[in-house]
Amino acid sequence: MAAAGASMNPNFIPEYQHLPAFMKVFHRVRCKDDMRLPDEFVGNHGHELPFDCRLVWPNGVRHMVRILKLEHGWFFSTGWREFVRATGVEHGDHLTFTLVDVGMFNVKRFNRETHFPPPGDVDVVVDDDMEGSYTLAIDTSDDYVPSDNESETTMDEEYVDDSGALNIDGLPTFVLTLTPANIHRTLEFPYGFWQRHIPMGAIQAGVYLVTERGTWICTLKHNLRSIRIRRGWNRFKHDNNLTEGVRCHFTLVDAFAVHFQVRFDRA
Numbered sequence: 001m002a003a004a005g006a007s008m009n010p011n012f013i014p015e016y017q018h019l020p021a022f023m024k025v026f027h028r029v030r031c032k033d034d035m036r037l038p039d040e041f042v043g044n045h046g047h048e049l050p051f052d053c054r055l056v057w058p059n060g061v062r063h064m065v066r067i068l069k070l071e072h073g074w075f076f077s078t079g080w081r082e083f084v085r086a087t088g089v090e091h092g093d094h095l096t097f098t099l100v101d102v103g104m105f106n107v108k109r110f111n112r113e114t115h116f117p118p119p120g121d122v123d124v125v126v127d128d129d130m131e132g133s134y135t136l137a138i139d140t141s142d143d144y145v146p147s148d149n150e151s152e153t154t155m156d157e158e159y160v161d162d163s164g165a166l167n168i169d170g171l172p173t174f175v176l177t178l179t180p181a182n183i184h185r186t187l188e189f190p191y192g193f194w195q196r197h198i199p200m201g202a203i204q205a206g207v208y209l210v211t212e213r214g215t216w217i218c219t220l221k222h223n224l225r226s227i228r229i230r231r232g233w234n235r236f237k238h239d240n241n242l243t244e245g246v247r248c249h250f251t252l253v254d255a256f257a258v259h260f261q262v263r264f265d266r267a
Helices: 039-048 080-087 180-184 191-197 200-205 233-239
Strands: 021-025 052-056 062-070 073-076 094-101 104-110 171-177 207-211 214-222 227-231 247-254 259-265
Touching: 039 073, 062 080, 073 080, 171 191, 191 200, 207 247, 214 233
Parallel strands: 052 104, 207 259
Antiparallel strands: 021 094, 052 062, 062 073, 094 104, 171 247, 207 214, 214 227, 247 259
């Protein structure tokens, strides 16, 4: 696989459909506790698979699953049962596993009758465990609705263009200084940054924001010109004590699960 920094950027990877992948049909008895990886896939790509892997569901939630070599082959083992329970995989579902990075599989399921993914698989579930620790139950439904006199896009002049110059250890980064608009309303992601570095389909799954205090998942609202946080921003800014004037560095460490490491410069 490519180096870690380059592999996060879709500009440096082959087309998604050309990535290593395999399909399995889920059997409620044989696959209840573990699931065997195809021998041909292991033969071609097993050297790139670490002991612990991440299975990323279409809603962006990641599940840690351990790969073990057993008597009859290589299996998703420890953590697999929890993955099945959490995702609601059923007997006969077709599962596709696409190796998008070292130890990371994007997993999609297709219903055996309709041959389409169940619509609920992309629903983002936000709960206390996923949003990181917090003490005050503030704004658990902070849906953002622009006011009538607000422009379609409020992407401010504080965005520092990342083209060629702004990166941290080879990872794309954008910087925003918090203003009254994004403190009291919501945060908007630079549209050009998203187009260059993140698959547009990932908008449906939301984003992970990670700081030294923990991890928060935020759902997104978007149109043809803007991408902004719909739910989760109030909790994130409260838990990290964000105020006007704080300079935020968003470093993209995972383009497929949309995982940002966030660092703050405070006045």
